[in-house]
Amino acid sequence: MPVGMDLEAQKGTIMFVKTKGIVLRATDYQDQDKILTVLTEDLGKITMKARGVKSSRNTMKAACQLMAYSELTLLEQQGRYVLTEASTKELFMELQSDLELMSLGSYFLQVTETVAQEQDPAPELLSLLLNMLYALGTLKKPQLLVKTIFELRLCCLAGFLPSLDGCGKCNQGEPEYFHILNGELYCAHCADLCNEGIRMPVSRGSLEALRYICYADGKRLLSFKISDKALEELCSISEAYLCSQLGQGFYTLDFYKTLLYGVKS
Numbered sequence: 357m358p359v360g361m362d363l364e365a366q367k368g369t370i371m372f373v374k375t376k377g378i379v380l381r382a383t384d385y386q387d388q389d390k391i392l393t394v395l396t397e398d399l400g401k402i403t404m405k406a407r408g409v410k411s412s413r414n415t416m417k418a419a420c421q422l423m424a425y426s427e428l429t430l431l432e433q434q435g436r437y438v439l440t441e442a443s444t445k446e447l448f449m450e451l452q453s454d455l456e457l458m459s460l461g462s463y464f465l466q467v468t469e470t471v472a473q474e475q476d477p478a479p480e481l482l483s484l485l486l487n488m489l490y491a492l493g494t495l496k497k498p499q500l501l502v503k504t505i506f507e508l509r510l511c512c513l514a515g516f517l518p519s520l521d522g523c524g525k526c527n528q529g530e531p532e533y534f535h536i537l538n539g540e541l542y543c544a545h546c547a548d549l550c551n552e553g554i555r556m557p558v559s560r561g562s563l564e565a566l567r568y569i570c571y572a573d574g575k576r577l578l579s580f581k582i583s584d585k586a587l588e589e590l591c592s593i594s595e596a597y598l599c600s601q602l603g604q605g606f607y608t609l610d611f612y613k614t615l616l617y618g619v620k621s
């Protein structure tokens with residue numbers, strides 16, 4: 357058995373990688389370790405082992421908590437990553453100390469984890485997540501506003517850009533409904549004729565905001581005005597649209613809604 361050769365071959369593949377990333381999921385592993393799922397700038401979503409980070413004396417402890425955004429040094433061998441150094445850039449402390457904000461932020465993390473691909477860089481997705489967490493915490497923007505922007509924009513990035521020009525059936529009538537499964541607008545007449553799938557009413561105000569969020573420059577996502585009533589309407593649409601297009605619900609979303617609206621009997 358050419359054992360020596362095998363070892364040499366394995367040694368050759370060890371390398372150090374530097375990148376930045378945000379922790380989407382942190383799972384305890386053995387006594388002192390954690391397994392982290394991280395959305396990184398250069399490698400997309402990756403899983404890494406962080407050794408000894410449950411100890412209070414470990415300098416990487418803060419960087420290994422949920423939502424922490426850090427500069428990371430990783431040791432990579434045959435597609436496996438071990439965290440060797442971390443310098444924290446943002447912990448989103450305002451969110452960590454508020455149960456409601458933390459649960460909404462956790463929903464953002466879970467959705468991002470669902471959409472992000474292993475080892476496929478997604479800089480726009482990373483920047484959307486960071487900007488929306490910053491908007492919730494530091495900028496203290498209204499939760500429902502940030503939630504609806506995140507949900508719609510994430511759908512667009514994940515390949516589910518809705519069709520928002522006019523009525524998707526006749527292309528003539530004034531759009532008054534949004535078809536959740538088809539991701540298109542219907543006029544009242546065509547919505548009446550359509551007998552499958554959920555159509556949700558969309559007012560002029562929420563349609564304007566819907567178009568803005570889907571088409572705006574990523575740095576100007578928060579620069580529009582919307583009435584409370586239109587925001588409420590848009591929020592129902594964006595949540596239904598995201599869950600329908602991704603084909604699943606999210607336990608973090610259920611928990612957030614329980615905090616907001618109480619437990620349904």
Ligand SMILES: [Zn+2]
Pocket residue numbers: 523524525526527528529542543544545546547
């Ligand atoms: Zn029509």
